[in-house]
Amino acid sequence: MLSVLATFTPFSDHNQSPRNMYQCQMSKQTMGTPCHAFDTCSDNRIYRIFSPQSPVIRPSSYFQHSMDDYAQGLNSVVAVISYTGYDMEDAMIINKCSIERGFGHGCVYKNYKIDLTAAQRRTSDRSHLQFGTVGGVSSEVSRFLDPDGLPIIGSLLMKGMPFYAYYDIFSLKQVVQFYQHEEGWVEKVSLMGPTKRVFSIQAGFQNVCIKVRISRNVTIGDKFANRHGQKGICSKLWPTENMPFTETGITPDILFNPHGFPSRMTIGMTIELLAGKAACINGCKYDSTAFRFSSQTPAHLSFSEELFRAGYNYFGTERMYSGLSGYEFESDIFLGPIYYQRLRHMVSDKFQVRTTGSVNPVTHQPVQGRKRAGGMRFGEMERDCLLSHGASFLLKDRLLNCSDKAYFYVCLQCGNLISSMYNHLRIYFEDSPIYTYHLLHIDLDNYSSNYKYDWLCNVCGEFGYSKLVVLPFVFRLLIFEMASMRIKLSLKVN
Ligand SMILES: [Zn+2]
Known part of the structure; x- marks a missing residue:
C-alpha cells in the first residue's frame, strides 16, 4: 500500500497526509550514507554524514531494506518548548555542545574534472599540453604542487592557492591554475583515460579528476527535519549551560517549538517521542510500522504505560528548569528522543552578498545569480510593498541609485x-x-x-x-x- 520511502515514516497512519508526502520529499534530501564506496565514487557532489545512528523507533521495512547500512540521521533529545524567540516559525535551537560532540557533522565530496584538451590550441589535432611543472614555477607554487603539476593529496586547498599546473611540451610555456572554489582538502587525484583527441607520444594523460573533501559541520542556517515532514532551520547554537534541563540533568539537543503541532497535526511525531523515550528507558527498539495499532489498542497508550511502569510521567512530560535563571518551569515539558535527519540545504551553498559588482552590459543593471556575486531581484511585488508603505525614497535607492543610475x-x-x-x-x-x-x-x-x-x-x-x-x-x-x-x-x- 505504501512506497518504500513512505514505509520509513514511523506511525505515518497518525499523521496528516501532506506531512507524510513532505517527508517522502525530504528523505531524498538527507545528508546520509548514499554509498559505501566513497573512495572510488566520482559523482559531482556526494554528501556524507559522519556519525549516523540507527533509529530507536523504526518500521519493519527498515530491516527489509537493510537501512542500518545506510543510516541517515541521529536520535536527538527533543524538548517541545518555546524558548526565547529563536525557535519561531520552524526555526530551531540546537545545543551547541551536541554540535561540538559531533551532532550532524558531515562533509561534501566535490569532483573537479580537468581536461587539458579543452585548453589546447584549436588548430592542433595533437595534444601539446601536459600536466607538470617542467616549464618552471616559482617556489611559492611548487610548495603546493607535486612535480606532476597536481595538488598534494591530503593538503588543504584554499581560494587563490595553486590548484594544478601544465605546460606546453614544445615551447615549455608554463600555466598555473589557481583554486577558486570552497576551502577543502584534496582527497584523491585520479588520472582518467584519453578523450576524443588523438594522443601524441610526448604528451601523457590529458584528463584528471581532483576530488576535494569540504567539511560541512553544522552552522546557523543549516536545515534539519525529522521523519514527519517537520523541518526546521538551526537559528542558534545555544550554549549547553543555558539550555533548559530536566531533574535528571538531561539537556535536550533540539528545542522544538510547540506551535509546529496544531496546524501540522503530526501526531505520529508525538507518538515517536513517547515510544522513543520508552525504548531508551527499556534499552530496546520499538516497531513503528503504520497500522499496527487500532482505536481499541491505541499506540500512545501502550508506550505511555511503559513509561509509567518505569516511573516516568504517563504523558511523556518532565519537570524542567530554565538554563538561564535556574527557576523551575511552571508547566511540564514534553521531552524525548526523536530521529532527526540533516538535510543537504546548507547556508554555505546558498548565502549571497553583494555591495557593488558586475553589471549586465546591455541594461547596466546588476547581474543575477550567486556565482557571479549578483544582486537579489527587486521585483514588482517588492516595489508595491514599498509603495504601500510610502517609502518612496527607499524605492528610488533600490531601483535607481543602487541599480543602473x-x-x-x-x-x-x-x-x-x-x-x-x-x-x-x-x-x-x-x-x-x-x-x-x-x-x-x-x-x-x-x-x-x-x-x-x-x-x-x-x-x-x-x-x-x-x-x-x-x-x-x-x-x-x-x-x-x-x-x-x-x-x-x-x-x-x-
Ligand atoms: Zn534637439
Missing part, C-alpha cells in the same frame, strides 16, 4: 534623449558663437583659440539646449528600441 543629456528643444552628442566644437567668432556640427570641414586655425567642446543636438543641429538628467540606464535602452521601430519619445524637461 546614469546621466544623460536631453535636448530641451526637441525633447530627444538620444540626439545629444558630445565631442562637437562650439566655435566662437569674434565672441559670437557659430553653430556647427560638421566639424571635419572646418579649419580650426581660422578660428584661433575661440572654440570649446560642447553638446550638440543632432536633430535640431543646435548647441546649448542639452540638459543633464538622471535616469535609469534601461530607460535609454527603451528609447533606443522604440526609435528603431520609428517611435519617437520626447521628454519635457524644465
Whole structure:
C-alpha cells in the first residue's frame, strides 16, 4: 500500500497526509550514507554524514531494506518548548555542545574534472599540453604542487592557492591554475583515460579528476527535519549551560517549538517521542510500522504505560528548569528522543552578498545569480510593498541609485534623449558663437583659440539646449528600441 520511502515514516497512519508526502520529499534530501564506496565514487557532489545512528523507533521495512547500512540521521533529545524567540516559525535551537560532540557533522565530496584538451590550441589535432611543472614555477607554487603539476593529496586547498599546473611540451610555456572554489582538502587525484583527441607520444594523460573533501559541520542556517515532514532551520547554537534541563540533568539537543503541532497535526511525531523515550528507558527498539495499532489498542497508550511502569510521567512530560535563571518551569515539558535527519540545504551553498559588482552590459543593471556575486531581484511585488508603505525614497535607492543610475543629456528643444552628442566644437567668432556640427570641414586655425567642446543636438543641429538628467540606464535602452521601430519619445524637461 505504501512506497518504500513512505514505509520509513514511523506511525505515518497518525499523521496528516501532506506531512507524510513532505517527508517522502525530504528523505531524498538527507545528508546520509548514499554509498559505501566513497573512495572510488566520482559523482559531482556526494554528501556524507559522519556519525549516523540507527533509529530507536523504526518500521519493519527498515530491516527489509537493510537501512542500518545506510543510516541517515541521529536520535536527538527533543524538548517541545518555546524558548526565547529563536525557535519561531520552524526555526530551531540546537545545543551547541551536541554540535561540538559531533551532532550532524558531515562533509561534501566535490569532483573537479580537468581536461587539458579543452585548453589546447584549436588548430592542433595533437595534444601539446601536459600536466607538470617542467616549464618552471616559482617556489611559492611548487610548495603546493607535486612535480606532476597536481595538488598534494591530503593538503588543504584554499581560494587563490595553486590548484594544478601544465605546460606546453614544445615551447615549455608554463600555466598555473589557481583554486577558486570552497576551502577543502584534496582527497584523491585520479588520472582518467584519453578523450576524443588523438594522443601524441610526448604528451601523457590529458584528463584528471581532483576530488576535494569540504567539511560541512553544522552552522546557523543549516536545515534539519525529522521523519514527519517537520523541518526546521538551526537559528542558534545555544550554549549547553543555558539550555533548559530536566531533574535528571538531561539537556535536550533540539528545542522544538510547540506551535509546529496544531496546524501540522503530526501526531505520529508525538507518538515517536513517547515510544522513543520508552525504548531508551527499556534499552530496546520499538516497531513503528503504520497500522499496527487500532482505536481499541491505541499506540500512545501502550508506550505511555511503559513509561509509567518505569516511573516516568504517563504523558511523556518532565519537570524542567530554565538554563538561564535556574527557576523551575511552571508547566511540564514534553521531552524525548526523536530521529532527526540533516538535510543537504546548507547556508554555505546558498548565502549571497553583494555591495557593488558586475553589471549586465546591455541594461547596466546588476547581474543575477550567486556565482557571479549578483544582486537579489527587486521585483514588482517588492516595489508595491514599498509603495504601500510610502517609502518612496527607499524605492528610488533600490531601483535607481543602487541599480543602473546614469546621466544623460536631453535636448530641451526637441525633447530627444538620444540626439545629444558630445565631442562637437562650439566655435566662437569674434565672441559670437557659430553653430556647427560638421566639424571635419572646418579649419580650426581660422578660428584661433575661440572654440570649446560642447553638446550638440543632432536633430535640431543646435548647441546649448542639452540638459543633464538622471535616469535609469534601461530607460535609454527603451528609447533606443522604440526609435528603431520609428517611435519617437520626447521628454519635457524644465
Ligand atoms: Zn534637439
